[in-house]
Amino acid sequence: MEGLRDEVALRKLGVRAEIIRLSRLPLSEVALIASQYHEVMILTDLDRKGEELAKKLTQYLEGYKCRVDTETRKELKMIAKKDIKGIEDLYGLYLKVHLRF
Numbered sequence: 001m002e003g004l005r006d007e008v009a010l011r012k013l014g015v016r017a018e019i020i021r022l023s024r025l026p027l028s029e030v031a032l033i034a035s036q037y038h039e040v041m042i043l044t045d046l047d048r049k050g051e052e053l054a055k056k057l058t059q060y061l062e063g064y065k066c067r068v069d070t071e072t073r074k075e076l077k078m079i080a081k082k083d084i085k086g087i088e089d090l091y092g093l094y095l096k097v098h099l100r101f
Contacts, residue, residue, distance in 0.1 A: 039067045
């Protein structure tokens with residue numbers, strides 16, 4: 001995840017897992033910290049820059065033999081590709097869907 005607004009959106013959605021923001025550290029250091037966990041999910045923005053960051057970070061993590069959940073990101077892109085561009089938009093999408101029902 002890239003920034004503070006992304007973290008705030010995920011917390012509003014109830015995410016309680018450890019969140020490491022990419023904006024604070026070099027990718028190699030983020031990967032080293034994240035490699036301490038059994039499984040890692042990369043939630044960078046869904047734009048081109050976010051895709052590039054996700055690919056690079058995945059490569060670093062795989063170098064540490066860390067399991068990277070790439071499926072959740074793919075599913076998220078398929079579900080929300082027209083409605084959101086970044087992780088910070090997830091909570092707004094949730095509210096939009098929730099208010100319909």
